[in-house]
Amino acid sequence: MSDLDRALAAADDSLDKSLERLFALLRIPSISTDPAYRNGCREAADWLRRDLATLGFAAELRETPGHPIVLAKQPRPDGPNVLFYGHYDVQPVDPLEKWETPPFEPRIAATKAGRQIIVARGASDDKGQVMTFVEACRAWKAATGSLPCGVTMVIEGEEESGSVNLPGFLEEAREELSADVALVCDTTMWAEGAPAITSSLRGLLYEEVTVRAADRDLHSGMYGGAARNPLHVLARIVADLHDEQGRVTLPGFYEGVPNIPEEVREQWRGLGLDAETFLGPIGLSVPAGETDRMVIEQIQSRPTCDVNGLWGGYTGAGAKTVIPSEAQAKISFRLVGDQDPAAIRQAFRAFVRERTPADCKVEFTGHKGSRAIQLPFDSPALAKARTALEAEWGVAPVTIGSGGSIPVVGDFKRTLGLDALLVGFALDDDRIHSPNEKYDLESFRKGTRSWIRILAALAG
Template sequence: MSSLDSVLSRLDDRLDGALDHLKALIAIPSISTDPDYAGACRQAAEWLKKDLAEIGFEASVRETPGHPMVVAHHDGAGPDAPHALFYGHYDVQPVDPISEWNSDPFQSEIVERDGRQVITGRGAADDKGQLMTFVEACRALIAETGTLPCRVTILFEGEEESGSPSLLPFIEANKEELKADFALVCDTNMWDAETPAISGGLRGLVGEEITIHAADRDLHSGYYGGAAANPLQILSSILGAMHDETGRVTIKNFYEGVNETPDDIKKSWDALDLTPDGFLGSIGLSKPSGEAGRSIAELTWARPTAEINGISGGYTGEGFKTVIPAKATAKVSFRLVHDQDPDAIRENFRHFVESHLPADCTVEFHPHGGSPAVQLPYQSSLLTTAKQALTEEWNVEAPIIGMGGSIPIVGTFQNELGMESLLVGFGLADDRIHSPNEKYGLTSFHKGMRSWARILTALARRGS
């Protein structure tokens, strides 16, 4: 029996012990947003430190202005082995409303839901079950082989569910200690219950608030209507001009840095059968509204967007009030892909608004953050190596997909530490994270452990 086979057998034979570890961690109510649970957050950090130390890591709890970090190191197969930084978070969302839970959110159980065995409890999927798949893989590798195939640094934070205010300062202050060859992030989902997935890209984000001013006060629409500028009409016209009849964004230079998805990747996405009816049907829609001629996968994973998130102005209370408002405001967000520059997008959007502004009107802008997209090269050896390992474990080809949203830590690893990130997670869309009755599939947990054992082994052999 090969060493990897013995590791996989150990993970099978000791599944009950791994579940006991996870249940013990779930039992700690580490709710980061509520100051009343600060002690529980520290308890979770100490629990993880102890668990990692027991399997051979040099582990410590590090202070921050908020909840502590857990940092652990293992030398693995030696100084020439690849070095991986694994990230996860031990904090969880509040459980409210508690009345909607079927069982105690901090007393995990194995139950059957929709024909599948699942692990219940707050944090079961987000992110305690996910991070423990990696810890248990390390436990089995060390027990069977005496070491890890890669050098491994682990970073667990306790504020992900409350905005991670301490994370960037901590990383900046500990760059040399945390820098590795690549990062591993297990806070994502599978494609479906039988198909693992690798997220090769994350869209970036630019948020902008604009306010258009006209008259010095609200005006009577009968007395001034037809003569006075109406900021709501002007704003609506400007926002409506952001897209042409094909759905493309009309802002100058908006598509600079946007690359076409390779044909082989688009073909693999087509095989996922992500249809408009299947994707939009559950929300009462049926027709894609973005760029014409693009698939749902392209529109949500590989194309940029300009979205109007809210408009306000004038009288919106009960009844009716016939006024021309003095000002109108809109919140607009842009999802970015590939090499788009957030600063350039913001500047070009502002020029676009100003160029459409009529006489007597002024505009003010208020930024709401910005971050670039993260995109691994589709032929990155990180992706191809992990894809092969996952395919061997699940007996189905693991697709390389995109993510429409953002995971800020991935951008931080790229920008602050110069590291590519491999995003492999074993959650499912119906895991009810942030909601009552959160769960994590038993198969996700079991095969997630086995998958990380395979991936670490494969990454150590990469290029050898």
């Protein structure tokens, strides 16, 4: 048997023990947003520290103004080194009455389709995912006495409350976190039995706009037709942000937007994510994005502009005939490729000012912007992970983008200069953040085996 085969066999042989360890971690109520569970967060962190120490990691708790970060190191000077990230904190359990059993009493159950599942708060997000990687390391140590490559783990306790102290920790510990690639497990599969690698995350820019006209709300019977209405002004500006083809009209908006490789587009085309399958379940049928792009492109690899709120004047019950003195809007941009949040902010504000009449004033409130993250499609690490996942699952993994943002991935790139492989084994029906959260037993078992293979592939 090869070392890889021995490690895979070790993981299978110790599945029951692996579940016992996962259940012990799941029993700890580590809700980071609620001060009442502060001790639970520390208990979970210390449990991980002690468990990792049994595997030969130099494991410690790094204190922060909030909850501690677990830092565990087992470097390998003669080979590649990876930085693994996960989190031990969980979401609140409310509404408690919706849980079929207590949320911190993990159990094995079965779905209506007969799949075995692990039910508990944190089973999928993110304790179950973290432990797939920990158990992969344990299997390698049991089978060969060592890890195939150097491993550093950062497991934080504030992901569910904004990761406010993680950027500062990464900056302070930059030299200790040196690695060749980052591994992030807090993602999903494409579907049951179909693994995925998330290779891109859209960036974000958020702006608030206020248009003011008269010094008070006006009677529309007395002033209507003569006085400027800020709602009319702002509505026209908002309407001008898109053309008839669904493209954003800001000058220079598409600078830095890449076209994805044709082979990736072909892969996406074969996934069957069309308007009917994606929009149908939410009661819609016609895509609103760029008309020359597939739905899957619109949500994963193309930039967007969305109005998140638009209001002004009287919004209560009944009628009140006023011309409001001001109107407000909240507008967000999802960014891709090399789009520059600062340049787009400047272009947006110039766009609004050009369309603001002389009798109106406009004010802006800006929020922090973040750039998009893109793992190069020709990345050797991506190719190795794809090969490893296909060997385990029997199907080629889908390389997908995410329409959302995962801030830690941007922090890894900006602070540590690391690209990140996002590989997770959760499913869309795992009910994360909801009552009766679950993690498929097969996701746990094959997730562990997948990480064993990925570590071997990265080690060459």
